[in-house]
Amino acid sequence: MDFDDTPQEAEFRKKARAFLEQHLEPLDPDKIAPSMLGEREDDDAIKKAKEWQATKYDNGWAVLTWPKEFGGQGLGRLENVVFGQEESKFKTPAPIYGIGHGMLGPTLMAHGTPAQQEKYLKEMARGQVVWCQLFSEPAAGSDLAGLRTSAVRDGDEWVINGQKIWSTGAHFCDWGMIVTRTDPEVPKHDGLTYFIVDMHAPGVECRPIKQINGGAAFNEVFFNDVRVPADYQLGAIGQGWQVAITTLMNERVSIGAGGGAGRTKDLFRLAAECRKNGRPAIEDSSVRQRLANAFIVSTGLKYTGYRTLSALSRGGTPGPEGSIGKAVGAPFSQELAAFAMELQGAMGGVSDPSCAPQDAIWQESYLASPGIRIAGGTDEILKNVIAERVLGLPGEHRADKGKPFREIPSGSNK
Ligand SMILES: Cc1cc2nc3c(=O)[nH]c(=O)nc-3n(C[C@H](O)[C@H](O)[C@H](O)COP(=O)(O)OP(=O)(O)OC[C@H]3O[C@@H](n4cnc5c(N)ncnc54)[C@H](O)[C@@H]3O)c2cc1C
Numbered sequence: 001m002d003f004d005d006t007p008q009e010a011e012f013r014k015k016a017r018a019f020l021e022q023h024l025e026p027l028d029p030d031k032i033a034p035s036m037l038g039e040r041e042d043d044d045a046i047k048k049a050k051e052w053q054a055t056k057y058d059n060g061w062a063v064l065t066w067p068k069e070f071g072g073q074g075l076g077r078l079e080n081v082v083f084g085q086e087e088s089k090f091k092t093p094a095p096i097y098g099i100g101h102g103m104l105g106p107t108l109m110a111h112g113t114p115a116q117q118e119k120y121l122k123e124m125a126r127g128q129v130v131w132c133q134l135f136s137e138p139a140a141g142s143d144l145a146g147l148r149t150s151a152v153r154d155g156d157e158w159v160i161n162g163q164k165i166w167s168t169g170a171h172f173c174d175w176g177m178i179v180t181r182t183d184p185e186v187p188k189h190d191g192l193t194y195f196i197v198d199m200h201a202p203g204v205e206c207r208p209i210k211q212i213n214g215g216a217a218f219n220e221v222f223f224n225d226v227r228v229p230a231d232y233q234l235g236a237i238g239q240g241w242q243v244a245i246t247t248l249m250n251e252r253v254s255i256g257a258g259g260g261a262g263r264t265k266d267l268f269r270l271a272a273e274c275r276k277n278g279r280p281a282i283e284d285s286s287v288r289q290r291l292a293n294a295f296i297v298s299t300g301l302k303y304t305g306y307r308t309l310s311a312l313s314r315g316g317t318p319g320p321e322g323s324i325g326k327a328v329g330a331p332f333s334q335e336l337a338a339f340a341m342e343l344q345g346a347m348g349g350v351s352d353p354s355c356a357p358q359d360a361i362w363q364e365s366y367l368a369s370p371g372i373r374i375a376g377g378t379d380e381i382l383k384n385v386i387a388e389r390v391l392g393l394p395g396e397h398r399a400d401k402g403k404p405f406r407e408i409p410s411g412s413n414k
Contacts, residue, residue, distance in 0.1 A: 005082070012079055016061070016086045023055055024090035046130075046172050048093035053127030063101050063125045070109060070117060071125030077313045096169060100124050100131035103250040104177050111194070111235040111243045120175070120196070133251075134164040134178035134197065134221060135244065139410065141166075142381045144179070144248075145188045145241055146408070149223060151180035151195065158182075158195065158233070160203075160226040166375075170219040171206045173199050177247070178223075179240050184406040191405050192240030196232040203227070213367040249322060251376040263333075263365075264298045267291065267340055270358055274343045281343050290339055294332075301329050320389035327382040334369035337362045 005013060056062040057071070064080045066072020105124055108117055123129055140147035149162025160180055170176065176197045183191035197204070203226035208216040235243040271282040271291060281287045304325050311321075340362035341348030350356040351363040373379050387393040400408045 009078065009082055013082050013086060016083045019059060019061055020086055020090050023052075024087075024092065026090050045094040046096065049096045050127055050130075052093050053097060057126040062127070063105065066101075066105060066109070066121070066125060070105070071122035077309050081309060096130055096172070097127055099133050099168060099251075100127075103133065103247045104131050106250045107177065107243060107247045108234070110246050113231075115231070116196070116234065129174040130169065130172060132167050132170045132173035132176045132199070133247065134167050134170070134176045135247075136166045137163060138165055142378055144244065145192065146410075147179060147181060147192070148410075149178070149180050150184075151182050151193060151228070153182075153230075154227075156230050158228045158230065160195070160197070160223045160228060162223050164221040164223070166209075166218050167206075167221045168218045168375075170199065170221050171208050171216075175199060176221075177234065179244050181405065182237055182240075185404050186238070187402050188400065188405045188408065189241045190238055192244070193237050194234045194240040194243040195228050196234055197223075197226065197228055198232075201226050201228070211367075211371075213364060248376070249319065263336055264291075264294050266358060266361070267294060267336060270340055270343055270362075273357065274345070276343075287343070294336055294339070297328070297332050301325060301332065304328070320385050323377065323382040323385045324390075326376065327379060327386060330369065330373040331379060333365065333372060337366035337369055341366060 053062060060073060061083065063070075063072040064075040064083055065077055066074075068074045101124070105121060108121055108124075112120070124131060135144055135147075137147050137149060147162075149160065149164065151158040151160045158180075160178070162180070164170075164178070167176070176199050178195050178197045179192055180195060181191055182193040185191070199206075203224040205222040205224070207220045207222070209218055209220060210216050211218075268282070268291060271287055272280055274281040276284045276287060282291070308322055308325065340358075344357050344362070347355075347357055348363070351360050351367075353360040353364075356363060377385070384396060388395050
């Protein structure tokens, strides 16, 4: 793969930059990269994010890789990366569309009926309504197929009861995609059905969860007799697992290799500013070794990301290899933040951006990075995926395989 812009990409970059310059304030290239983590999504931030998304959509710069009939631009993933690279040089509002545009839109394209695609996708692309993902439950995260939220058919509707948790952005979202159990008599993967759900419907209750970094980006969501019309079903009854896999594969790619990869420049600058044994820390040999290691890992992540991208741009679909970037990138981002805080000495423990070095970006990153190691597949689960599905090693022992879900022991039915 040639990493320089082709003449067409260079032209596209120029156009993207001209559009961005017209609408956004550029970041100072000599200042640190802004935080991608821990954004505070208050009403004002959501309003600004919606305004920016509408501006992009109205000018032909939204959801670039989506087909035109769904509100996108029908462009390749490379153009999308070029636009992202340029956009990252400007001050942008909170990124609230990752789940909708990166995961749920592609799921609707793969499994939705033409009527569902027509009804939801353009609206999702313009971003005036926001979508959330309602998969995890208190006792079903890594073992998602063990979920217990039920959907029972009643005439032309389904009635949903149960609890979801860790639902990012659910408190400001208008629509959600939910996986439910519709048949407890068959093995756990076979009894699931996937639905679209109106987050403003009677019986949906969101309770934000306070996080260690002070934000409350995700929620517990309770469903009490929530009625969903039959045409909100996405995919066939009992095929919810297959639909969910499409969402999850897109999730791993969209979380992907980004973790920490772009932050080594800030780390080098920090090492030059901080002191160790009376000299700039960057002159210390142990610091230099760790900086070199950070550079090696971040470069590896960058090219692993390009490799995935190059496979996808040749028409592939996100596969288990997408897990590699996240399996390495997420722990790396935590390590990088810990190292940066160590370099700061006592100031490493100060998280107030008005006085901590580099606007406390590393402190914030350190508090958010354990979540990145869990969201979209924990470190251990990704290693299992790589072991079984990339390396072909023997699978884990699965004691509940083939058993009707109702017979699997749990706290509530033993
Ligand atoms: C920042 C963030 C955002 C999130 N956003 C959403 C969202 O929008 N929507 C949503 O539905 N969910 C969301 N989640 C939930 C996320 O998908 C789950 O937290 C994740 O799947 C892990 O599930 P769990 O928390 O139940 O942990 P568990 O599955 O209970 O895991 C606990 C521990 O056991 C380990 N473990 C579990 N099974 C195995 C195994 N087979 N082999 C080895 N080790 C194992 C895990 O690695 C982990 O260390 C979010 C989570 C985070 C942190």
